[in-house]
Amino acid sequence: MNLFDLSLASADVRAASPAQVQLDEQGRLRHFLDIEGLPRSVLTEILDTADHFRGIGDAEVKKVPLLRGRTVANLFFENSTRTRATFELAAKRLSADVLNLDIKTSSAAKGESLMDTLVNLEAMQADAFVVRHGDSGAAHFIASQITPHVAIINAGDGRHAHPTQAMLDMLTIRRHKGEFANLRVAIVGDILHSRVARSQIQALNTLGAAEVRVVAPQTLLPIGVETLGCQVFTELAAGLKDVDVVIMLRLQKERMDGALLPSESEYYRRYGLTRESLAHAHPDAVVMHPGPINRGVEIESAVADGPRSLILDQVTNGIAVRMAVLSMAVSGQMKARAERRGERSRGAGA
Amino acid sequence: MKRSLINARVIDPTNGRNGQYDLHLDGGRLIAIGEAPADFSAEQHDDLAGKLVTPAFIDLGAHLRDPGPRYKGSLVSESAAALAGGYATILPRPDTSPVLDSASHIRTLLDRARDVAGVRLAPLGALTQGLEGDLLANMAALKSAGCVALTNLRQPIRDLGVLRRCLEYARTFDITVVFQAQEAALAGQGCAHEGAIASRLGLAGIPESAETVALTQWLLLIEQTGVRAHVSLLSSARAVELVRDAKARGLDISADVSMAQLHWTDEQLEGFNANFHLEPPLRSAVDRDALRAGVVDGTIDAIVSDHLPHEAAAKSAPFAVSEPGMTSLETMLPLGLALVEAELLSLPRLIETLTFSARRFGLKGGMLEVGEYCDLAVIDMEQEWRVSSETLVSAGHNTPLLGMLLKGRVEEVLLGDTGYV
Numbered sequence: 001m002n003l004f005d006l007s008l009a010s011a012d013v014r015a016a017s018p019a020q021v022q023l024d025e026q027g028r029l030r031h032f033l034d035i036e037g038l039p040r041s042v043l044t045e046i047l048d049t050a051d052h053f054r055g056i057g058d059a060e061v062k063k064v065p066l067l068r069g070r071t072v073a074n075l076f077f078e079n080s081t082r083t084r085a086t087f088e089l090a091a092k093r094l095s096a097d098v099l100n101l102d103i104k105t106s107s108a109a110k111g112e113s114l115m116d117t118l119v120n121l122e123a124m125q126a127d128a129f130v131v132r133h134g135d136s137g138a139a140h141f142i143a144s145q146i147t148p149h150v151a152i153i154n155a156g157d158g159r160h161a162h163p164t165q166a167m168l169d170m171l172t173i174r175r176h177k178g179e180f181a182n183l184r185v186a187i188v189g190d191i192l193h194s195r196v197a198r199s200q201i202q203a204l205n206t207l208g209a210a211e212v213r214v215v216a217p218q219t220l221l222p223i224g225v226e227t228l229g230c231q232v233f234t235e236l237a238a239g240l241k242d243v244d245v246v247i248m249l250r251l252q253k254e255r256m257d258g259a260l261l262p263s264e265s266e267y268y269r270r271y272g273l274t275r276e277s278l279a280h281a282h283p284d285a286v287v288m289h290p291g292p293i294n295r296g297v298e299i300e301s302a303v304a305d306g307p308r309s310l311i312l313d314q315v316t317n318g319i320a321v322r323m324a325v326l327s328m329a330v331s332g333q334m335k336a337r338a339e340r341r342g343e344r345s346r347g348a349g350a
Numbered sequence: 351m352k353r354s355l356i357n358a359r360v361i362d363p364t365n366g367r368n369g370q371y372d373l374h375l376d377g378g379r380l381i382a383i384g385e386a387p388a389d390f391s392a393e394q395h396d397d398l399a400g401k402l403v404t405p406a407f408i409d410l411g412a413h414l415r416d417p418g419p420r421y422k423g424s425l426v427s428e429s430a431a432a433l434a435g436g437y438a439t440i441l442p443r444p445d446t447s448p449v450l451d452s453a454s455h456i457r458t459l460l461d462r463a464r465d466v467a468g469v470r471l472a473p474l475g476a477l478t479q480g481l482e483g484d485l486l487a488n489m490a491a492l493k494s495a496g497c498v499a500l501t502n503l504r505q506p507i508r509d510l511g512v513l514r515r516c517l518e519y520a521r522t523f524d525i526t527v528v529f530q531a532q533e534a535a536l537a538g539q540g541c542a543h544e545g546a547i548a549s550r551l552g553l554a555g556i557p558e559s560a561e562t563v564a565l566t567q568w569l570l571l572i573e574q575t576g577v578r579a580h581v582s583l584l585s586s587a588r589a590v591e592l593v594r595d596a597k598a599r600g601l602d603i604s605a606d607v608s609m610a611q612l613h614w615t616d617e618q619l620e621g622f623n624a625n626f627h628l629e630p631p632l633r634s635a636v637d638r639d640a641l642r643a644g645v646v647d648g649t650i651d652a653i654v655s656d657h658l659p660h661e662a663a664a665k666s667a668p669f670a671v672s673e674p675g676m677t678s679l680e681t682m683l684p685l686g687l688a689l690v691e692a693e694l695l696s697l698p699r700l701i702e703t704l705t706f707s708a709r710r711f712g713l714k715g716g717m718l719e720v721g722e723y724c725d726l727a728v729i730d731m732e733q734e735w736r737v738s739s740e741t742l743v744s745a746g747h748n749t750p751l752l753g754m755l756l757k758g759r760v761e762e763v764l765l766g767d768t769g770y771v
Contacts, residue, residue: 015621036550115666135668136552137622145666158670160552195552223555224546 021143028332031152032325033139034161035202043167043206049324050171050317056093057319066327067096073126074100075117076155077133082291082315083155083165087130090322096330099126115145122146128153128330136160136195149337151329153322159193165290166199168321170207172314173245176286180204186213186239186281187230188271189249189298190220192260196290197249198228205229215239216271219260236271240280248273248289248298264297274300278308286310351393352376354386358398358728362405363702364709364717373403373718373726378766380724398728405716406438406725406763407704410528410606411582411654412679414440415745417459418447423659423745425459428679429467431657431744435679436760438715438725439470441707444481445503451476451487453495460496470725470765472498472713474528477516483507486516490523498711499580501528504629508534510567517575526578526711531565531589532556532630541670543616543631551619553670556631558586565589569596569603578602580710583656585611585630587640594649604710606652607641609685610676614638618750624665624672625750628656642694645703652706653686655679659746677746680737684756687731691757715766723766733759 019037024030029042056062072091076084084100091098103117121129128151131139136158143152156162170180177183185204191197191214204212205228212230214221226232233239240246251267261267273287287299287309295301304311353375360371360383367383374382374390381390412432415423423431432440442459444450450459456473463471475497479485483506492500500520507513520527537560542548544555565581569592572579584590584607593605610628615635618626626632644650658675665672686704689695708716715725735741737751 015623017621021621114668115663133668135670137670138668140622141624141668157668158552159554198550198552222549223544223557224549227546228550 015140015144018140021140024332024336028335029325029328030332030336031143032163032329033143033152033154035163035166035199035206036161038206040206040208043170043203046167046321046324046328047171047174049328050167050320051175053093053320053323054317056323057316062093063095064093065095067091067094067127067330070096070127070330071125072096072098072128072130072326073121073124074098074130074155075103075121075132076101077103077131077138078156080132080156082318083132086315086318087153087155087322090319090326093319094323094327096127096326099124118142118146122150126150127333128326130155132156134158149333151326151333153325153329156195159195159198161199162195163199163203164318164322164325165196166203167325168314168318169200169247169288169290170203171317171321172288172310173286175313175317176310177244180207180209183209183245184211184213184243184282185209185245185247186215186233186243187247187249188215188236188239188273190251191216191225191249192220192222193252194249200247201228201230213239213243217261236277237280240277243281244285246273246278246281246285246287248287250290250292251294251298268297272296272298272300273303275302275306278303288314290314352391353394353396354392355396355398355403355726355728358401358403360403360718361698361701362718363698363705364405365719367718368698375724378723378764378768380718380720380722383718383720400730400732401761402729402731404701404727404729405705405718406727406765407436407682408439408441408707408713408716409437409655409657409679410441410580410652410707410711411608412440412442412657413675414442414446415659416446421661421745422664425462426466427743427745428657428659429463429469431677431679431742432469433763434743434760435655435682436704436727436729436763437469437679438727438763438765439472439708439713441472441474441498441711443503444474444476444501449476449481450474450497451479451481451492453488453491456492456495456497468765470767472496472711474498475500477502477520477527478507478512481505483509484512486512486519489520489525493523493525498713499526499528501530501582504530504532506532506534510571513568514571514575517571517577521575521577524578526580528580528582529568530582530630531561531568533560533564536560536563541627541631541674542619543633545616545634547616547619551622553619558588558633558637561586561630562588562592565592569601572596572603573599573601576602581605582654583608583611583630584641584644584650585633585637587637590640590644590649594644597649604651604706605644605649606654607645607650608656609653609678609682610656611638611641612645612653612689613685619669622669623750624667624669625676625748627665627669627672627674628676629674642689646695646699651703651710653682653700653703655682657744659744660748661745662747665748675748676750677742677744677748680742680744681749681751681756683729683760684758687758725766726764727760728762728764729758730761731758733757735759
């Protein structure tokens with residue numbers, strides 16, 4: 001690229017876009033880092049595939065041979081019980097060999113140490129890395145650094161993205177509400193620090209939801225959040241009015257110390273989902289939460305355990321969605337590799 | 351040696367020269383511009399037709415990593431990078447290890463520089479001891495040892511009473527104070543401009559108010575104390591306005607901006623390219639345009655490198671935990687010429703901003719003065735070169751321009767006090 005070819009004389013030297021990184025030339029998924037940049041067709045394919053895999057959980061033998069002989073490494077630089085367990089289960093149900101690594105020390109998660117960890121794992125010839133990391137962009141960074149035929153699945157990076165959580169939420173919504181076109185969805189809580197919310201907003205918009213709302217006090221709203229494609233509410237009753245889906249977010253206890261909120265009790269009074277506040281939503285509205293729940297802080301137990309709660313469905317759907325994403329990304333890599341081999345042998349033959 | 355540089359386009363903004371002139375030099379001293387004196391007989395004629403000759407540049411914004419983490423850059427490597435970028439003098443910042451907060455550290459640095467550095471150093475000293483913001487540095491001693499100004503960089507001076515005393519004491523000894531406006535509590539752990547892009551990428555933001563709140567405090571105390579001051583590395587439109595107002599009120603203040611801020615915005619953060627992790631962060635297009643306008647109308651006096659070389663591992667990390675900074679001395683000229691090419695800036699104004707620090711900090715150079723030693727940069731405006739690990743002289747290759755083809759290259763820097771040998 002020549003600097004002087006560019007208008008305004010400013011070099012556009014951005015890193016590759018999320019779509020460029022995640023999809024191959026044929027539009028097949030090769031990494032799953034972010035909802036951003038993925039077309040509706042890919043998201044729908046993930047949901048359809050996950051729907052298919054849900055049946056495997058109900059079968060007597062909960063296994064298919066799709067990834068037999070493949071290795072999936074779970075790299076968790078940050079604690080997570082539920083996400084890690086569902087990824088492990090998903091990989092095992094696909095018959096993959098699974099390697100679990102908890103790399104919790106912060107020094108190992110940075111710079112050279114992170115690179116050392118990656119090249120060592122690469123040498124173990126894993127086919128996919130499932131990555132959970134405390135820094136935004138970590139999965140993107142890893143995808144840019146390692147050999148291109150290892151699929152990277154983002155299991156949550158900093159405040160940036162948690163795309164499989166968003167997709168399991170989409171699967172849950174679709175199974176209960178059908179198509180997205182007429183849906184109003186409210187996401188309530190700590191939007192500022194939530195990677196889940198960012199991915200959910202993007203997924204809902206890509207899938208064509210009628211309206212996406214976020215509800216939080218100003219201290220828990222990122223600057224310019226409306227540019228993500230959502231309506232912003234700071235009052236719960238107004239934010240929940242006539243919505244079809246309410247997604248509550250987990251509130252981290254440390255937010256109380258950061259001068260973001262005065263107290264749990266005040267937060268619960270203003271933003272907690274109770275039977276009373278839920279009455280503002282559509283009578284058929286469903287309630288979701290990525291877990292784990294802070295009962296009496298974000299949500300009343302009667303609502304969390306009530307008939308409109310889909311929280312346990314989300315967990316079940318999480319396994320199916322992760323199976324779908326793992327199988328699609330690893331098979332995308334395999335197909336791309338086979339094509340490259342084919343091109344090379346044709347080239348040699350010629 | 352007696353030399354004549356003939357047929358070059360010469361730009362010397364200080365003296366209003368912009369045209370084809372012949373320069374005649376004797377032992378590094380400029381003897382005549384135009385016709386050679388009758389008794390002058392050059393030993394060497396350099397025909398520089400098609401080339402540009404300007405006063406060599408002077409940079410207020412380079413971080414030397416030496417003394418300190420020399421694996422990031424040494425006096426030798428970064429001095430060579432400065433020369434390759436067209437600089438005769440750099441004003442290194444005091445955030446070395448040890449911090450340049452004592453006369454002995456300054457003397458040691460200058461002694462070493464005389465031995466190993468090709469470029470001239472005019473260091474900035476620390477305004478407070480250890481840059482910790484608590485105790486005044488020995489300012490008069492630092493000045494005597496060779497510091498041309500003092501700064502606390504971006505390190506906070508939390509106690510405004512201490513800040514006031516710093517400025518008063520600096521005024522007492524007629525020392526210029528250089529400051530970078532950032533209120534630490536508002537910046538927090540941020541690593542990107544607080545805006546929609548950082549929000550979407552999940553990067554903690556640094557609000558514009560981190561700059562403007564601190565700048566306002568400093569400006570009020572500068573006005574009160576009457577100290578001569580220079581605000582470095584402006585990043586926001588509102589800060590440009592504050593400086594413009596302060597100048598209009600008659601404050602003895604000057605300002606600079608980094609070349610990166612004139613080119614890029616926070617949009618470059620898409621994809622998490624850690625080479626764009628800078629302090630202050632790249633801000634919005636509105637901010638960038640205001641910074642450009644500030645350079646054009648003179649509110650911003652200088653364009654500086656903010657040169658901060660790093661080893662590869664410092665940038666091989668997720669964006670937020672990568673180390674901020676960009677190696678930039680060698681790409682200043684082509685990026686500046688790109689602004690000229692886009693008609694955002696005139697060529698004489700560009701040269702003026704790259705040599706401004708000479709006048710502000712009382713340094714030699716920055717202009718062509720008959721009878722004086724003069725440092726010159728010989729520039730090929732048309733030469734294209736690719737930024738690569740092979741072409742960069744700096745130890746740091748942390749630039750987003752790696753792989754890019756740039757136009758305009760410094761061919762040579764002639765240092766007057768070496769007699770051009």
